[in-house]
Amino acid sequence: MERQCRALLPARGVVAARQELLAYDCDGLTLHRHQPPLVVLPETTEQVAALVRLCHREGVPFVARGSGTGLSGGAVAETPALVIATTRMRQVLAVDLPNRRITVQPGVINSWVTRAVAGDGFYYAPDPSSQVVCSIGGNVAENSGGVHCLKYGVTSNHVLELEVVLPDGTITTLGSGLPETPELDLRGVFIGSEGTLGIATAITLRLLRAPASVAVLLADFTSMEAAAEAVRGITAAAILPAGMEMMDRLCIEAVNDYLGLEEYPPDAAAVLLVELDGQEEEVAMAMELAAACCQQAGARTVRRAREAEDRARLWQGRKSAISALGRRFPSYYLQDGVVPRSALPPVMRAIGELSERYGLPVANVFHAGDGNLHPLILYRSGDAAVEARVQELAADILRLCLDAGGSISGEHGVGSDKRCYMDWMFTPDDLATMGLVRQAFDPQNRANPEKIFPTPRTCGESARRRTEVPELAGVDVF
Numbered sequence: 001m002e003r004q005c006r007a008l009l010p011a012r013g014v015v016a017a018r019q020e021l022l023a024y025d026c027d028g029l030t031l032h033r034h035q036p037p038l039v040v041l042p043e044t045t046e047q048v049a050a051l052v053r054l055c056h057r058e059g060v061p062f063v064a065r066g067s068g069t070g071l072s073g074g075a076v077a078e079t080p081a082l083v084i085a086t087t088r089m090r091q092v093l094a095v096d097l098p099n100r101r102i103t104v105q106p107g108v109i110n111s112w113v114t115r116a117v118a119g120d121g122f123y124y125a126p127d128p129s130s131q132v133v134c135s136i137g138g139n140v141a142e143n144s145g146g147v148h149c150l151k152y153g154v155t156s157n158h159v160l161e162l163e164v165v166l167p168d169g170t171i172t173t174l175g176s177g178l179p180e181t182p183e184l185d186l187r188g189v190f191i192g193s194e195g196t197l198g199i200a201t202a203i204t205l206r207l208l209r210a211p212a213s214v215a216v217l218l219a220d221f222t223s224m225e226a227a228a229e230a231v232r233g234i235t236a237a238a239i240l241p242a243g244m245e246m247m248d249r250l251c252i253e254a255v256n257d258y259l260g261l262e263e264y265p266p267d268a269a270a271v272l273l274v275e276l277d278g279q280e281e282e283v284a285m286a287m288e289l290a291a292a293c294c295q296q297a298g299a300r301t302v303r304r305a306r307e308a309e310d311r312a313r314l315w316q317g318r319k320s321a322i323s324a325l326g327r328r329f330p331s332y333y334l335q336d337g338v339v340p341r342s343a344l345p346p347v348m349r350a351i352g353e354l355s356e357r358y359g360l361p362v363a364n365v366f367h368a369g370d371g372n373l374h375p376l377i378l379y380r381s382g383d384a385a386v387e388a389r390v391q392e393l394a395a396d397i398l399r400l401c402l403d404a405g406g407s408i409s410g411e412h413g414v415g416s417d418k419r420c421y422m423d424w425m426f427t428p429d430d431l432a433t434m435g436l437v438r439q440a441f442d443p444q445n446r447a448n449p450e451k452i453f454p455t456p457r458t459c460g461e462s463a464r465r466r467t468e469v470p471e472l473a474g475v476d477v478f
């Protein structure tokens with residue numbers, strides 16, 4: 001396999017040395033590690049297609065990989081598979097400002113898209129907190145969200161067209177570059193499919209005009225429940241913020257320490273950041289209304305920032321929260337559940353109770369406006385018993401989200417991490433229907449095998465685990 005891949009790629013396009021493969025053994029969820037046998041670094045669509053055709057001929061599974069920042073184990077080859085990484089596919093292919101669109105290769109970093117058009121007054125709205133490192137291909141595969149997705153929608157609302165290499169190596173186009181077209185929406189089917197339907201090799205994105213005015217408000221509270229109540233109040237007042245993010249005390253302490261500042265009141269139990277954008281007067285009115293909602297919910301102080309520099313200072317802590325926690329605690333396991341906004345206060349209380357019961361600290365930093373929770377379970381890795389408890393606690397938190405009428409994932413995808421919870425949320429018929437779609441694209445189950453769907457091999461026997469995906473035959477060509 002290695003020799004055949006080398007023949008298809010430019011020099012240094014194949015990674016086969018054991019120590020170099022270490023860089024590909026996990027994604028952002030470091031609890032699950034599997035070193036792949038071989039990684040390839042194509043630069044063009046034709047090279048991706050040639051590699052996938054080779055896999056098709058040889059019966060070899062493959063795993064697409066972007067920047068490896070995913071948080072559900074999606075880009076990891078659990079069983080022997082060729083990892084096709086897009087880190088050398090970083091070209092902006094076309095900018096079409098009159099039609100407000102841009103076409104990029106999949107390895108282009110999210111924040112580079114805005115950088116390419118900001119000078120002309122445009123931007124790309126979906127902004128995962130990992131936006132300075134994650135790739136657009138990974139964003140498409142995970143249907144990623146971000147701070148501004150509350151108002152502007154997640155990745156699927158911003159992808160107009162995809163060039164895709166299907167699992168048999170065929171190159172095809174999904175969508176047509178226009179916002180609305182009459183065909184079956186296969187573009188939408190591909191977005192969020194986590195690398196199981198093929199590899200996106202060129203992506204046309206929608207661009208937005210930068211807003212005329214932006215303001216940020218920071219409110220601090222003596223309890224998480226009060227901050228959650230403010231979120232409920234702001235929504236009930238019919239304000240639609242561009243973003244609404246919450247952090248708890250553990251995060252506040254970590255970021256203040258990390259940044260060497262006390263930007264967030266150190267004795268607060270929670271802070272809420274609300275960003276408002278639009279026309280000048282509209283923003284000014286919404287900011288006063290949002291501030292009143294925070295005060296009604298019990299905010300101790302409310303700070304307002306209009307200038308770019310002041311806004312950046314208020315956001316700085318939120319943007320560096322996960323790094324700050326990573327610096328303070330040896331390991332974290334980040335979960336991604338969703339609850340209806342109205343359920344935020346009781347769910348936050350219940351997560352605190354679970355944390356105490358398990359004796360494991362849980363920090364919370366999340367997209368509060370979407371009810372998209374990101375509890376980080378903090379622990380020391382290396383002890384199998386502790387790691388098992390961490391996963392049990394994470395599962396209990398997701399159960400809690402489902403019981404509150406929510407979901408096991410908001411934006412990080414299912415991957416390998418959450419596939420065994422899929423049958424908590426979906427019936428066997430739901431899963432079988434999804435399996436049929438997958439099989440229509442990939443009858444041999446070779447594109448990112450064993451992700452998303454629970455099978456007896458990966459999740460154990462259960463009456464509900466009857467998804468008809470073919471088991472992989474042993475692969476020994478590496």
Ligand SMILES: Cc1cc2nc3c(=O)[nH]c(=O)nc-3n(C[C@H](O)[C@H](O)[C@H](O)COP(=O)(O)OP(=O)(O)OC[C@H]3O[C@@H](n4cnc5c(N)ncnc54)[C@H](O)[C@@H]3O)c2cc1C
Binds near residue numbers: 141
């Ligand atoms: C600190 C931190 C903060 C984060 N914040 C957010 C956030 O706010 N919102 C959010 O949604 N996510 C967030 N994430 C998760 C992660 O950054 C996103 O899921 C991101 O989209 C992954 O992109 P990637 O390039 O790293 O993809 P990878 O991790 O490399 O891959 C992710 C999945 O995409 C598939 N894939 C990759 N490229 C392609 C392609 N070209 N074609 C088909 N499939 C492909 C892979 O097979 C895998 O299943 C965060 C992660 C970290 C570490």
